[in-house]
Structures are given as structure tokens and as C-alpha cells.
Amino acid sequence: MTTLETVAGADRRPDRPPARRDRRSWAGWGFIGPFVLVFAFVFLAPIVYSVHLSLFRDQLIGGTTFVGLDNYQQALQDEQFWSSLSRVSLFLLIQVPIMLGIALLVALALDSGRLYGRDFFRISIFLPYAVPAVVATLMWGFMYGTRFGLVSDVNDALGVSLPDPLSPGLVLASIGNIVTWEFVGYNMLIFYSALRVIPNSLYEAAEMDGAGQIRVITAIKLPAIRGALVIATIFSIIGSFQLFNEPSILQKLAPNAITTSYTPNFYTYSLSFSGQQHNYSATVAIVMGLITMVIAYVVQLRGMRKES
Amino acid sequence: MSSPSTTLPPVPAPAGRPGTVPRLRRRAGHTPSRPRRSLLLTVLTGLVLLYSLVPLAWLVISATKTQQGLADSFGLWFSGDFALWDNITETFGYHDGVFTRWLLNTVMYVVVGAGGATLLAVLGGYALAKFAFPGKRAVFAVVIGAVAVPGTALAVPTFLMFSTMGLTDTPWAVIIPSLISPFGLYLMWVFASQAVPDELLEAARIDGAGEIRTFFQVVLPLLAPGIVTVLLFTVVATWNNYFLPLIMLKDPDWYPLTLGLNSWNAQAATAGGEPVFHLVITGSLITVLPLIAAFLLLQKYWQSGLAAGSVKE
Numbered sequence A: 001m002t003t004l005e006t007v008a009g010a011d012r013r014p015d016r017p018p019a020r021r022d023r024r025s026w027a028g029w030g031f032i033g034p035f036v037l038v039f040a041f042v043f044l045a046p047i048v049y050s051v052h053l054s055l056f057r058d059q060l061i062g063g064t065t066f067v068g069l070d071n072y073q074q075a076l077q078d079e080q081f082w083s084s085l086s087r088v089s090l091f092l093l094i095q096v097p098i099m100l101g102i103a104l105l106v107a108l109a110l111d112s113g114r115l116y117g118r119d120f121f122r123i124s125i126f127l128p129y130a131v132p133a134v135v136a137t138l139m140w141g142f143m144y145g146t147r148f149g150l151v152s153d154v155n156d157a158l159g160v161s162l163p164d165p166l167s168p169g170l171v172l173a174s175i176g177n178i179v180t181w182e183f184v185g186y187n188m189l190i191f192y193s194a195l196r197v198i199p200n201s202l203y204e205a206a207e208m209d210g211a212g213q214i215r216v217i218t219a220i221k222l223p224a225i226r227g228a229l230v231i232a233t234i235f236s237i238i239g240s241f242q243l244f245n246e247p248s249i250l251q252k253l254a255p256n257a258i259t260t261s262y263t264p265n266f267y268t269y270s271l272s273f274s275g276q277q278h279n280y281s282a283t284v285a286i287v288m289g290l291i292t293m294v295i296a297y298v299v300q301l302r303g304m305r306k307e308s
Numbered sequence B: 001m002s003s004p005s006t007t008l009p010p011v012p013a014p015a016g017r018p019g020t021v022p023r024l025r026r027r028a029g030h031t032p033s034r035p036r037r038s039l040l041l042t043v044l045t046g047l048v049l050l051y052s053l054v055p056l057a058w059l060v061i062s063a064t065k066t067q068q069g070l071a072d073s074f075g076l077w078f079s080g081d082f083a084l085w086d087n088i089t090e091t092f093g094y095h096d097g098v099f100t101r102w103l104l105n106t107v108m109y110v111v112v113g114a115g116g117a118t119l120l121a122v123l124g125g126y127a128l129a130k131f132a133f134p135g136k137r138a139v140f141a142v143v144i145g146a147v148a149v150p151g152t153a154l155a156v157p158t159f160l161m162f163s164t165m166g167l168t169d170t171p172w173a174v175i176i177p178s179l180i181s182p183f184g185l186y187l188m189w190v191f192a193s194q195a196v197p198d199e200l201l202e203a204a205r206i207d208g209a210g211e212i213r214t215f216f217q218v219v220l221p222l223l224a225p226g227i228v229t230v231l232l233f234t235v236v237a238t239w240n241n242y243f244l245p246l247i248m249l250k251d252p253d254w255y256p257l258t259l260g261l262n263s264w265n266a267q268a269a270t271a272g273g274e275p276v277f278h279l280v281i282t283g284s285l286i287t288v289l290p291l292i293a294a295f296l297l298l299q300k301y302w303q304s305g306l307a308a309g310s311v312k313e
Helices: A002-010 A018-054 A070-076 A079-111 A118-130 A133-144 A150-158 A171-196 A200-208 A213-224 A226-241 A245-250 A264-273 A278-305 B039-062 B067-072 B084-130 B136-147 B151-164 B171-178 B182-195 B198-206 B211-239 B243-248 B257-267 B277-297 B299-309
Strands: A056-059 A063-066
Touching: A018 A056, A018 A278, A018 B084, A018 B136, A018 B151, A018 B171, A018 B211, A056 A278, A070 A278, A079 A118, A079 A171, A079 A213, A079 A226, A079 A264, A079 A278, A079 B039, A118 A171, A118 B039, A118 B277, A133 A150, A133 A171, A133 A245, A133 B039, A133 B257, A133 B277, A171 A213, A171 A226, A171 A245, A171 B039, A171 B299, A200 A213, A213 A226, A226 A278, A245 A264, A264 A278, A264 B151, A264 B243, A278 B151, B039 B277, B067 B277, B084 B136, B084 B171, B084 B182, B084 B211, B084 B257, B084 B277, B136 B182, B151 B171, B151 B243, B171 B211, B171 B243, B182 B211, B182 B299, B198 B211, B211 B277, B211 B299, B243 B257, B257 B277, B277 B299
Parallel strands: none
Antiparallel strands: A056 A063
């Protein structure tokens, strides 16, 4: 690192010889180097390794053999994989718009300056983000429960029988509720931060044109935070496709409703840790990663195209 | 957080920016810059507030109940006996105080993992924002591309790789992957671009300060709000991490709180297992409180850091 210390001396001359650029380059690498090193170890190496794994298969007889793309072929015909994928797709299509819609409405309400106690609202709605997914799921799981849950309290108090949130028909919606609860505040904060940096001059122009609140929202605020909306959507899509914690923890409370291939991620986990099918597990993980990247990319293209 | 002030002629200030524009109309009425507070809007937003806070209230109330009280009483009100202190004592004492061990493990993972992640993100973000170096575009493309790769999709291959290297079932298996936060790097890059003026760096160099000295004495203070923001988000990610330790660790002595709580909860489902729901709930409360306290205490810093981060989007 001592080379970095000497760089400044070369800067003193205004004519800037070419040598200076090279040394400055090294200074940049000195700062980013550690990140790149660890990144290569925990991101790039596992990707390469899983591609390698996906090309082999563990045979009972003959040990590990190279099988080419056989694992991929198997994955594409795997009904358990496709049903888990369609389950998270359904989840994504319903839960993400609800969550982002609520987050956006709250952010706009906070930004309008029309709320009493704005700061209290902002920080309180954000707080669930600080709750670990494990605790959030255990909490909601208890509340859903029929033993000492709120659902059973309501049933007893009102003499009704609400449907069981942990029944096979409702458990996906119950998971959606947990995820929404965890991330509404986080997304709200992203939108709100983006709204706060819209230049005043835009509002002044709108004011002179006689634009109302709704018009200001549709013509100024929403276009101005499009970037934040696209990023939040992409993160939510990735999050939905990765769904694991909530279903795996709820499974103990709802063993009949949640199978070990409930989501793609749960499936790869089960393949690897209960089934010892490491090679096939890596293949499913790669296929899922590719699908996620393609969809995230398409959303980004669409989101940015409207901007022009 | 303040918006750029305007040089336009005095027009009514825009909605939603109280105080940022010179208040030229001092009428008692409601100018657009001081919009009338809306009770209806407050009540509607209050519904989301209730949704966010009721489960937390449930957690606090439930932590005061005995196992029997949990089953017998209404979830959102206290039962007759106030057992919070007993529950806390029992949580820390149960199974020879293993909860304390998990708490200390979590603190270690957070200090080394989140601390290291923040350090790497700050150094890297500063480099991306303020240096020209060969390969910068490549670094950028790879990191941004990798953000789109689902982290958990990588978890199983990472486990297999670590397993062949003998790193699984050691704290390193949890700490090393925690050291990389692409979101932190992105946030720090955007923040450093805005918060560190090029002229200041030039001045420091002309005064003969080396890169390292410039970084510590000139740059670091300017980055403080961004660093607090990144630190808080990496702390949350590490404190709340579940999937990574779940696959990496077998030995309960290395568990973080999240895994430990889940194992207590799962205990009731096993044959002959003793249900300890009151301890799961009290332990959950103890797990949540430090992060909520951190967010409340550091509000000013991380919110200004986030606002700056959103400018570039």
C-alpha cells in the first residue's frame, strides 16, 4: 500500500504526464480490490462450481459421471419444479402489486404534507423491516393459529368460524400477508426518499398551470420516481422467486399445506439436504436463476423504455 | 433533506415542502406549502399503521404471559399474571443458557460480517465514484449483473463449495458470504459521487496528502451519513440472516438467534419435545428490540443517507 502514499506527489505538475494515470489506476484498485477479491470467492466461484456440478450425475454404480445437459433436460420436464414455479408466479402476480401499491399510497400520503404526525407514521410503518423473517413468521404463525391465535380469539368472541389461514387453500395468501407486512415499510421508504428529492421548480410550474393534486401526482411525482418503482419491482420479483424462509418455517404449523417442493428454492434445498441430489439441485438453482434474471431484465427494459 | 431553494419570483410554494421555500405569504390560511392537514387521509394511513404495529403489540403483550396464559387469554390483551421477568430469566437460563450463546454468536456475526461488509462497500463505492482505473467498467458490469442473481439460488452451490473446503460448520461459513453487500456498494457509490467534491480531493493531493491519508482525513467524515445507512442495512441483513446459517451450520453452539428460536419452536412438533412457546415469544422480542432501538436512535443519519442515495435513480 505504500505506493498509494507516493501518488500525490506526481499530481503537483499541471502537465500531467501519462505515468500519472497509471499510478492513479492502481490507487483505484487499492480501494476496490478487497471487495472484488471476496466477491469473486462468494459470488463468481459458486456460480462456476454449480455449472460444473450441473453437468455431472452421481450414479449408484460407477460414481460421478459426466452427463452433459441431461440434468437440464430432467429439470425442464420436472413437474414438481414447474408447479413450484407456477406457485411463486401466482404469488408474485398478486402479492407484489398489493404490497407496492400500499407502499406507494403511503409514500404519497406522507409526501403530501397533509398527515398529522408524519414522522411517527413514517418510522412506525417502516419498523417491521427490522423484524427477522423467522420472528415475523413465528409471530404471524401463532396469530393465525387455532390454539392461541387471534383467529381463534375472534371465532370465540363472535361465535363465528373463520376459515383456517393455514389450510391448503389459504396458506399461500397467509404467506403473502407475512411478506407484505415485512416489506411494505421498506418499499414505502424507498419511494418516499425518491419523492423528497423532486425539485421544487416542477411543483411551481404545475401550480402556475393550475394543476390539482391528482394531476401533480400523475404528471410529476410518478414519472419522477419511475427509477425507484422499477428497482423496487425488480427486487420484489427476485424476492418472490426466492421465497423460502416463510414457507419453511410455517411448514411446522401447516405440514399438510406446505410440501418440501412448495417453492423452487425450497425444492433445491430439499434436493440437496434431504435427497443428497447435489448435482440436480445445482441444476434447478441455475435454471431458476436464469428465469429470474430474464424476467428482471425484461421488467427493467419495459420500465425504462416508457421513460423516453 | 432540504430541496434546492428557488430563485423564481414569489409564487405560492409547492405542496408538500413546508419550510423549504421562503414563506412569502404569511396569511393564517393554508397555502399550498402548508397544506391543510387531512383527517381522512390520516385515518386511512392509520389503517396501514395499525397493520404494521398490531403484530408488534401482540409480541410485546404475549411476552408477558405464561405458557398457560397464552392459551387462555385474548391475544391483544394482558392475562392476569405478568410473567415478563420470569420469561426473560427462563429464556436466558433454558438449556444451560444456550440463548446467551446464540446472542453472542449473532453479535459476532454482525460485528465481523456487517462491519466487514460496510468497510468493503465504503472502499469500493469510493473507488467507483472517484477513481478512473482500468477494468472499472468490467467490475461494474459484473457486480450489477450479480445483483440480479438470486442470492439464495447461490446458497446451495456455496454450501457445496465450502463443504469441500472444510469451511462448513464453522463461523467462517456465515461470516465470509456476509462480507459482500452489492446493495451497500451501490448505495455507497451513489453517495460518494455526490458527497465528495472532486475539488477537495485535488486540493488534498496538491497539499501532498497520500491517497490513504486523504481517504481517512478528508473523505471519511464526508461519507458518514452514507456509512451509517449502509452499516444499518448490513447489520439488519446479518442479524436477521436465516437461510445461510441454516444450511451452513449443524452445531447448535454456532447458531445465531434466528436458527435457535426456530429450533425451540420446532421442538414442540417432535415426539416427546417440550413445547416452550412462551420462551420462543420472549426470545423473539429480545431478538427484535436491538434493531428497532438502532433504527430509532440513528433515524436522522440513515434517512439522510437514503435520500441522497435515491437521487441518481
